[in-house]
Structures are given as structure tokens and as C-alpha cells.
Amino acid sequence: MSLFSLIAVFLIEQFKPLDYRRIVAEPLGLWAGFVESKFNAGSRHHGVAAWLIAVLLPVVLVGLLYVLLYSLNPLLGWLLNVGVLYLTMGFRQFSHHYTEIQLALRLGDLERARQLLADWQGIATQGLSARDVSRLSIEGALGASHRHVFAVLLWFILLPGPCGALLYRLALIVRDRWTADAPTAHNEFPIFSRQAFGIIDWLPLRTTAAAFAVVGDFEDAVHCWRTQPALWPDRDLGIVLASGAGALGVQLGGSVIEEGEVSDRAELGIGDPADVDFMQSAVGLVWRATVLWMLLLFLLGLASLAG
Template sequence: MSLLSLIAVFLIEQLQPLDYRRIIAEPLGAWADFIESRFNAGAYRHGVLAWCFAVLLPVALVGLVYAALYALSPLFGLLLNVAVLYLTMGFRQFSHHYTEIQLALRLGDLERARQLLAEWQGCSTYNLGSEDISRLSIEGALAASHRHVFAVLLWFVLLPGPCGALLYRLALIVRDRWNAERIDQENAFTLFSRQVFGIIDWLPLRATASAFAIVGDFEDAAYCWRTQPAQWPDRDLGIVLAAGAGALGVQLGRPVVDGVEVSDRAELGLGDPADVDFMQSAVGLVWRATVVWMLLLFLLGLASLVG
């Protein structure tokens, strides 16, 4: 059933892309803000209780609905799986921006590429060169493929029905919303959301990095994975970016010159500087990793049937 649900979601997404920001990110962000406004008294225990209401309660309710529908007919359970997966994962959450940036760079339209990158990642792109745009785009695509595809897929397989997919998406949104304006502040309320998401994302990060290494340059990916993530601001996400960069044989990270400002960033990967051709290689890497995951799901399903 898991494999059928995933195939159905991939097909539906190609036919009818989802406006993720409007339909998912904003409503779930509003839900996270509502819970925070009711529970945030600054204490750690309040953060634990709020997280349970914001994340575990919806997941438990969806789990009960899935069990009831599956008891009526497995087809109903399959339909709920497809619906929740369609809302929580997908390539089109980032591929549209990425493809448009790639096309603009091939046409030599740097201004258009800067504008698209700024819209996608919400960062300043003033006077960025094509190499900087390519690097930032590849980093964004590798991170988004993990956040929107591979991590959701793994949790979908680990927990019954659509519970895992919803758990990952809600936990990520809650962590980001509760910590968005408090990066430099000590706030015990937000601490639990960071801790629990670190636990939830521990296995998916390494599974995604392993998939990139398997379908790319394994030796360089493994070397970059071992040696480079500690220098990245988000060490956990640095695992995926370092492994992906090593698998592609491309230099990511590195300082980015934005007008007169220089952002000091650690170097990730090995090999040649990023360019538009490496952007196309990154697309191939993500798709090959997806095929590996689908093949693994097929083999697991086959083994279950034989058993």
C-alpha cells in the first residue's frame, strides 16, 4: 500500500501541483502560532505540553481516522494515505523555482535568476554572480529534497498509515515557527521543539545522505560527510549538503558576496565550482536517489507478500 500511495502522489503532483505555501505552510503555521499564544509562558514544561497539542494530537486523530477507514475498507485507507502524502511531500514544492532559475542562467538572464532565487529562499540576492546563484540553488534543492521528499517518505514507511508523514511535516513547521524570531535568544519554551525534531530527523538525514552517496561518487560523499558538516551552521542539514556535494563532485558552501557584504560560510564538497551544468546534475542525483528509495520499498513490499 505504501508504494501504491507514493506512485499515486507522484502522478497527481505532476498533473496538479500543490500551492504548498498557501495551502499547507500558512495554515499549519497559523496553527503553531495559535498553540504558542495559548501555552507560551517561557517554561520548558509549557513547551513540551504545547508540542504535544500542536503535533501529537493531530497525528493521533489522523491515526484514528485511518484505522477506522481501513477497518471499513483498505481502499479508504489508501485514499487517506494519498491525500495526506499529497499535502505533506512532493518535488513541486521546490522544483518549479529551481527549474526557472536554471533556465534563466542558461539564457544569461542574471537579474531574473536573482529575482527567482530571492522569491524562493527569501534571501538577499543583490549582485550575485552565476556561480553564487548556482551554489545556493543546488544547496536549496538538496535541502528541500530531504525536507519535502525523503524524510517524509521514510517516516511514512515507519509509522502506520499517514501518521509518519504528518508527524514530520508538523514537527518541522512547529520548530521553525516557534524559533523563527528567537534564534539569538534563550527561550526554554522553544527548546523542546528543537530537541524532539532533532530526534525525529536523525535517521532521515542519514538515510538521505546515504542515498546520495550510493547514487553518486560514494568515496567523496563519504569523506565530505565525515569531515565537513561540523563547520556548517546547521550541522544536521550539513550532513545532507556535504554528502550531496561530495556525490556530485561540486564545491558548495563557501563565502557568498552580496553587494558589499560577504557571508562567511564553510566549504562543502569537493571538485569544481558550481555552475548551471551542476544544477542539472543535482536534478539527476535527486531522481536517482528517489528511484533507489522506490526500489527499496518495492523489495520490502515483495518480501512482506512472500512472508
């Protein structure tokens, strides 16, 4: 059922791309903000209670709904799987931005590529070179493929029905919303949301990095994975970026010029500087990793049938 659900979501997404920000991110962000407004007293134990209501309660309710629908008709349970997966994962959340940036760079329209990157990632892009835009786009695509595809897919497999997919998406949105809303260092409310998401994302980060290594340059990917993530600001996401950069044989990270100022960042990867050709290579890496996942799901399904 997992494989058929995944195939169905990919097909639906091609014909009806989802406006993720408007339909998913904003409503769930409002839900996270509502729960925060009722519980945030600045203490950690309030954050624990709020997280249980904001994240765990919806997951349990959806799980109960899945059990009910499946008991009535397995097809109804499958439809719920497809619906939740469609809302919580997908390539189109980032692929159209990436494709348009790649096209603009190939046409030599650097200004448009900068603007598209700014619209996608919400960063200042004035003064970025074509290599900088390529580098930041590849980083964004590798990170987004983990957040929107591979991590959601793993949790979808680990938990029954659509519970895992919803758990990952809600935990990420709640963490980001509560962390952004906690400007003071003494506010302990968002601590548990960060810790909980760190636990939830621990295994997906490493399976995504492993998938990139398997379908790319394995030795360089493993070397970069072992030696470079600790230097990245977000060490966890640095695991995925370092492995992806090593698998591609490209240099990511490093300094970029933003609005006339140099932004120093750790270097990731081994090989040549990023350019528009490496952007296409990154697309191939993500798709090969996706095929690897689908093959594993197929083999698991065969093993289940044989058992």
C-alpha cells in the same frame, strides 16, 4: 500500499501542483501560532505540553481516522494515505523554482535568476554571480529534497498509515514557527520543539545522505559527510549538503557576495565550482535517489508478500 501511494502522489503532483505555502505551510503555521499563544509562558515544560498538543495530538487523531477508514474499506485508508502524502511531500514544492533559475542562467539572464532565487529562498541576492546563484540553488534543492521528499517518505514507511508523514511535517513547521517567535535568549519555550525535531530528523538525515552516496560518487560523498558538516551553521542539514556535494563532485558553501558584503561560509564538497551544468547533475542525483527509494519499497513489498 506505500509504493502505490507514492506513485499516485507523484502522478497527481504532475497534473495538479500543490500551492504548498498557501494550503499547507500557512494553515499549519497558524495552528502552531495558536497553540503557542495559549501555552507560551517562557518555560520549557510549557513548551513540552504545547508540542504534545500541536504535533502529537493531530498525528494520533489522523492515525485513529486511518484505522477507522481501513477497517471499513482498505481503499479508504489508501486514499487517506495519498491525501496526506500529497499535502506533506512532493518535488513541486521546490522544483519549479529550481527549473526556472536554471533556465534563466542558461539564457544569460542573471538578474532574473537572482530575483527567482530571492523569491524562492527569501534571501538578498544583489551582487550574486552566476556561480553563486548556481551554488545556492543546488544547496536549496538538496535541502528541500530532504525536507519535502526523503524525510517524509521514511517516516511514512516507519509509522502506520499517514501518521509518519504528518509527524515530520508538523514537527518541522512547529519548530520553525516557535523558534522564530522566541526573540529572547531566556525564552525556553521552543527548546523542546527543537530537541524533538532533532530526534525525529536524526535517521532521515543519514538515510538521505546515504542515498546520495549510493547513487553518486560514494567515496567522496562519505569523506565529505564525515569531515565537513560540523563546520556548517546547521550541522544536521550540513550532513545532507556535504554528502550531496561529494556525490556530485561539486564545491558548495564558501563565500558569497550579498549586497556588496562578503558572507563567509564553510566549504562543502570536493571538485569543481558550481555552475548551471551542475544544477542539472543535481536533478539527476535527486531522481536517482528517488528511484532507489522506490526500488527498496518494491523489494520490501515483495518480501512482505513472500512472508
